[in-house]
Amino acid sequence: MASSNRSSGQFDSSGSPSHLYNISDNSSIRQRESPGISEQLLRQNNNDSDNTTQPFNISQSGTFSRPLEGSGSCEQIFIPGNQPGSGGSYNSGSDSGYHFVQPNEGYDLDFLDPKDDKYTCPICLLVLREPLQTECGHRFCRVCISRWLRDSEGRCPVDNERLQEHQLFPDNFAKREILSLKVKCPNVKEGCDSIFILKQLGKHFEQCNYVSIPCPNKCTDILLRKDLDQHLTKLCQKRLVPCPQCHVDILAVDFKTHEDICPLAMVNCHFCGYSLMREQLARHVDHDCPKAIVCCDFMAVGCNEKVERNEMARHMNESTQVHLRLMLSSLLSFFNFFGVNPRTILERQSHQQSQSLPTQTLPTQFNFSGFTGQNAQSFNSLMAELNISGFPGGAFMQNIPRAPAPEPNHPALHRNMSQELSGTSSGKRNLDRTVSNQTQAGSELSYTSKPSGEGDKLAQGVPDNEFQSLKIQFASQDESLARHEHFIAEFKQRNEYLESANRELKTKLRNLESIVTNFEGRSCNGLYVWKVTNYAIKRREAEIGDNTAIHSPPFYSSCYGYRLCLRANLNGVDTARGTHLSVFIHFMQGEFDDVLEWPFSGRIILTVIDQNPVCELRHHVVETLLAKPNLAAFQRPVTPRNHKGFGYMEFLPLGILDNSTYIRNDTLIIKAHVIPTG
Numbered sequence: 001m002a003s004s005n006r007s008s009g010q011f012d013s014s015g016s017p018s019h020l021y022n023i024s025d026n027s028s029i030r031q032r033e034s035p036g037i038s039e040q041l042l043r044q045n046n047n048d049s050d051n052t053t054q055p056f057n058i059s060q061s062g063t064f065s066r067p068l069e070g071s072g073s074c075e076q077i078f079i080p081g082n083q084p085g086s087g088g089s090y091n092s093g094s095d096s097g098y099h100f101v102q103p104n105e106g107y108d109l110d111f112l113d114p115k116d117d118k119y120t121c122p123i124c125l126l127v128l129r130e131p132l133q134t135e136c137g138h139r140f141c142r143v144c145i146s147r148w149l150r151d152s153e154g155r156c157p158v159d160n161e162r163l164q165e166h167q168l169f170p171d172n173f174a175k176r177e178i179l180s181l182k183v184k185c186p187n188v189k190e191g192c193d194s195i196f197i198l199k200q201l202g203k204h205f206e207q208c209n210y211v212s213i214p215c216p217n218k219c220t221d222i223l224l225r226k227d228l229d230q231h232l233t234k235l236c237q238k239r240l241v242p243c244p245q246c247h248v249d250i251l252a253v254d255f256k257t258h259e260d261i262c263p264l265a266m267v268n269c270h271f272c273g274y275s276l277m278r279e280q281l282a283r284h285v286d287h288d289c290p291k292a293i294v295c296c297d298f299m300a301v302g303c304n305e306k307v308e309r310n311e312m313a314r315h316m317n318e319s320t321q322v323h324l325r326l327m328l329s330s331l332l333s334f335f336n337f338f339g340v341n342p343r344t345i346l347e348r349q350s351h352q353q354s355q356s357l358p359t360q361t362l363p364t365q366f367n368f369s370g371f372t373g374q375n376a377q378s379f380n381s382l383m384a385e386l387n388i389s390g391f392p393g394g395a396f397m398q399n400i401p402r403a404p405a406p407e408p409n410h411p412a413l414h415r416n417m418s419q420e421l422s423g424t425s426s427g428k429r430n431l432d433r434t435v436s437n438q439t440q441a442g443s444e445l446s447y448t449s450k451p452s453g454e455g456d457k458l459a460q461g462v463p464d465n466e467f468q469s470l471k472i473q474f475a476s477q478d479e480s481l482a483r484h485e486h487f488i489a490e491f492k493q494r495n496e497y498l499e500s501a502n503r504e505l506k507t508k509l510r511n512l513e514s515i516v517t518n519f520e521g522r523s524c525n526g527l528y529v530w531k532v533t534n535y536a537i538k539r540r541e542a543e544i545g546d547n548t549a550i551h552s553p554p555f556y557s558s559c560y561g562y563r564l565c566l567r568a569n570l571n572g573v574d575t576a577r578g579t580h581l582s583v584f585i586h587f588m589q590g591e592f593d594d595v596l597e598w599p600f601s602g603r604i605i606l607t608v609i610d611q612n613p614v615c616e617l618r619h620h621v622v623e624t625l626l627a628k629p630n631l632a633a634f635q636r637p638v639t640p641r642n643h644k645g646f647g648y649m650e651f652l653p654l655g656i657l658d659n660s661t662y663i664r665n666d667t668l669i670i671k672a673h674v675i676p677t678g
Contacts, residue, residue, distance in 0.1 A: 133171040528555040532668040542571035557674040563590030584647030598636040602676040611664035
């Protein structure tokens, strides 16, 4: 594991820059609370501009840079290839990886001039960076000597004399001479042969064509600046390519798939070869294509021929006799089904026409008044089914004969029919309920309390037992309906009981989940690992502002200790929005707050885990927070979760996070180790 100490100005070896900060004369760290939400670590140096450690910036090309001392240019941090003496590197996983050189120690560059020992740091053995001189006359890099004095007993590493940080002073003379030395471009292995003075290193990096740059379209390629334009216009799989047909911008990697589904693309009909747009193809085949295979119009009566559309007219002409025989066979089967003699219908039709009686007839001039009694009901049933299935039954259904009305000389029968089958609501309901079971169009049956003259003749053929049978069926239907209503009431009551039991089970499940979560938080003993799953979705929500902050489940520093949670802003917060991952720690109200010591005192170690499958290549990003008792973030919470947090706004650049093994299987892992004092 590689770790960094932000308070000492170091970068961790995974390649993530620490906060923008400077080292004060006494190496102290000033921390403050972020406005209204959380605290961020800030570093402050003395007012001497020559002693200021310059902050690092991220350019649009995806590389780090920082201003060089005494110049208006910047020093590039990302350079291709393995640089000797670099403290660590970050590899994106591609073969042409780019590396991060730590600017903690001296300059590890290829100088043209012979290396002078007076410009060599005795600690890192490199050319001095920001040289400081001691009272005993020795020169060291600012970071090297500061780290040495913290880790040692305060003695000079050369002559072992007593030495403290206030006895160091900047050696601007040596610094100016060092910045005047000529160096070769660090990208010489990639083909850059530029030579310049060290002071111009940053300016050169801004225009060097051999600097490795990740693709701005966020594809997996990392390439030299000189190849970037060609990559973006011709090679990048995530570049937008306009469709020549519909003019919609499509990702290059999806362009082939789009060509196969574009509605405006020109395609050929697979029957006739006619060229037309894809969205018009289905209509063309169904209605217009002369070569499409279609079924004969007489398929319903038994003709199974399938021919091309342009051959259908010839088929109709050649198969006229066949079609007529099929129609005749179907019509005879139709009449035989109802036990009706077609000749009888024709004779009755002729007789009615001779007497000029008004009658309703079919468009074919057949009159179905010969259908009486049960035959009429069966016919009505069949016609209703045909009408439902698309049969042209508008005019057809009007010609179905009505069941005859009872004779006037049957008063009891007439009275029963008037009561049960009249236009009253109760009679209609009973009639519809029974007849719909048999015909699905019971409204076609019509009875009148005032029989007509024609109805008197037809009523003589209606047997009395048919109406008695209908009454029995009505009673059976009413009994069945009442039984079903009783079942529905029982089911409704049982459903309400089950819903109530389900609500109770859900409540118990939530309580059990809360108990399990609380137990997991206590058993971690202050070492908590938070797996942020569905990272891509949550990151997108943070970018559009739907959910800018996510919180971990609560955990405890010990079984009976402090209760805390982690907070992550996946798209950054405040000044780091859109550029860095922000991580904070929040204290929460716990069960044992009354017996704990407040404010909290100790340290908290935050880590973003590198999930590289190769253990030797893992470079975790580690930061240590030191508690500040005077900050509200470490006071006893007065709300369920302290609205003040403490952490880093710029914990890890998003450019590195998204193009590395910190994200694996769409999961980000953040670890917190809480170490109270005492």
